[in-house]
Amino acid sequence: MSYIYLVPVAVFLLFQITFLGTYIAAVLQGHVVPTVPYISDDGTYSPESCVFGQLINIGSVLLGITIYIRYRQIQQLYSHHPDLGSLLLRYNKIAVWFGMASCLGISIVGNFQETNVRIVHFTGAFCCFGCGTVYFWLQALITYLVYPIAGSKLYAHIRLGMAIACTILFILIAITGVMSHILFKGDNPRQWYPSDGGWYFHVVSSISEWIMATIFCFYILSFTDEFRDVRLEHPELTFISYSITL
Template sequence: MCNPWFCVGMGWLPMSVGVMVMATFTISYSISVSLGHVPAEFPYISDTGTYVPESCIFGQLLNIAAALAFATMYVRYKNVIEYNHNEDSRVLLWNKIGLVMGSLAALGMSMVANFQEHNILDVHLFGAFMCFFLGTVYAYIHSWISYQFCPIWSSKQACMARLVLASLCLFSLLFTSIFAAVAQSKWEGEKPTKWSPEDGGFPEHIVSTVSEWILAVSFLLYFFTYIREFQKIRMEANIRLYTEDMMPINDPEV
């Protein structure tokens, strides 16, 4: 018998994002550690997908995850429009802004996957900024939208969970960025993907990498908060045929 968490409505979509991202991190981390490319103690996520062969797996799976993330955010966008029967202009505006922020964040995730840090560092960092910063903005926007429909559509627990996770994303992002800059200023090593205590800035480096992992997990959990609401969604495709003069063939008047 099918598990309802996977089969009811569109609940499988946000879950697939988390499953795909976790698979990406787990596989690339396992391979990179086993081959000695990174240390086992909290490397940066991108470090686990820097060298061949793990970089190929990291890029392929993360691209799929980015596409699934965009699909989830688009369905959420359409769902908000459907529930906004009162046509609150604020909700419609912020829903559109959220879709833009989310789309750019998904694009940033794809850029992180395709532009490894040891190849084109500037593009990689810009993609990471888009993914994490704009993703955090998206999380706050839809936390606010959730409260506008609470408790009719979104439960109080879901609203609170989204706000807490969005705040955790923000603080983790700040810690990651600040301590990464401090650690880099103290680093005197030769291979940044294998940072050791003797290289300088090691404590700050660990704080930065741990914060990045917390940031990534917070995003995944945010998508999981959509599962219950997505289970109520059914999507249908309407296909209409037209003649050469653009008259609908299936129109009763034709």
């Protein structure tokens, strides 16, 4: 029996535990106020930053494995059903690159705190949410293309809905996030109070980020049923002998 379907489950659980665990730790340490901080704010200061970075790295690797399994699944599906069309292969190849870029962005966000290297942190966040949203659109399209041979129309509709939601939230995060930082007049954005300015933009932006991250996790979890029919075997290892002529 193959247990490949447990990989997206592990991704879902790990990220949820990471987000909630570091939030609780950051609040208890007094590093953030308990009024909806950004997810990355919870992992800004040690010791929670150490745990946050480590778990995010593990999660990024597991997410990359999930994306690769999905890529190979569609490749194999096309090899048995070439009538699905060459567009499926093209979308699949584009999707895996955007998916891997999103994984890299997640790792960057977890390891480059906003307080230390802001431009790198924001670049990672853009890759995480931006490339991840594109990946979701492509996977929704792929799910429609492979139906009814694989998957279901219900999952296609759900993934399309989540892709639309992520697009709206991504735009909302970008606009309100910029506005909140422009209007912020306080000393520490991790200790953001209504009197510091830009409060409502900050709340909208941070809540949108939490919702979007949760949708990301559920989107990956939606691959579970389709992965039940997948089995990965150990790759073949070939030794190449070189002859040296003196």
